[in-house]
Amino acid sequence: MTTGTEAAPRKTGRQLRIETRERNPVWKNPPLMIDMDECINCDACLRACPKPLGAIFNHSIDVIIIPELCSACDKCLPVCPVDCIHPDPDWKPAPDEWWETQAEDDPYV
Template sequence: MEADVRESTAPQAPSGRAQRIAERTRAEGWKKPPRRIETSECITCDTCLRSCPAEFGAIFDIGLDVVIIPELCSGCPSCVLECPVDCIYVDEDWTPTEESVWNHIELTTEGA
């Protein structure tokens, strides 16, 4: 019985969203490109942020802008369907997220 307790309390490698945050990479199996928010069209209502499925959690408030982190975005249309101003687009040519944004993400997800 003691062996069972030790096995269940052993630290496990992060999985899913936590792993993508730790590795700062996009899931290989995702077929759709990520989405992006056109900040010049966005009214910062946060509707997209609230509609992004928790298993992705790809949308963040960064200063005055709302952004989609491509490494966390599966390309699903949840945010697009809820955006009142249609400012979310497919991002075929996405670039890796900057270090300062990852630092913000880590601060906002600690303890989550």
Template sequence: MPGTQAASTRKERIATRTRNPKWQNPPLRIEMSECINCDTCIRHCPPQFGAIFNHGIDVIILPELCSGCNKCIEPCPVDCIYPDPDWSPSPEDWWQEPLGPDDRYVAATARD
């Protein structure tokens, strides 16, 4: 049935800018005023989610791609990653990062 599989893969989530409705946990957000831009969290986000990016001088989590698996929380040296149950959609300019030239998660996953 068309639509029932939407957002079940990362590629589909990027195309539709939609979170997987099956995800129970809220997405996380990075408090930019506390983040020291060490990039550690980027390496700990599982490639099938691939939600964390460098964006200019900031490190960002796209909530539509974040499953709330919490694997990025413990490695953060300054504890500046927080649950964001009242999350807002990613700003338009954030979407240039997934599948862009610096999308390091693509190489780590199989097709789709």
């Protein structure tokens, strides 16, 4: 039975990261980035990124990693045929347009 006074459940995980646009602070390794000069747009990395993380997107003609969603789990690394995914210790927050891409067409939901 509900009383109508319960607080809404607190969002966790990927949904929280999307809403706050913040990385999980327990992730100590830097997020990964894709070198677009080398990428051949095969989408293998996008399919390899685990759904609860869901960090890789097609953005126009580029394939991008939203750093706030990337745990550095490295599951995308072995599938890349051209080895163009690298750690990005100097990562910057994703631009608004990357988040708009995520909101408009999220392949992980």
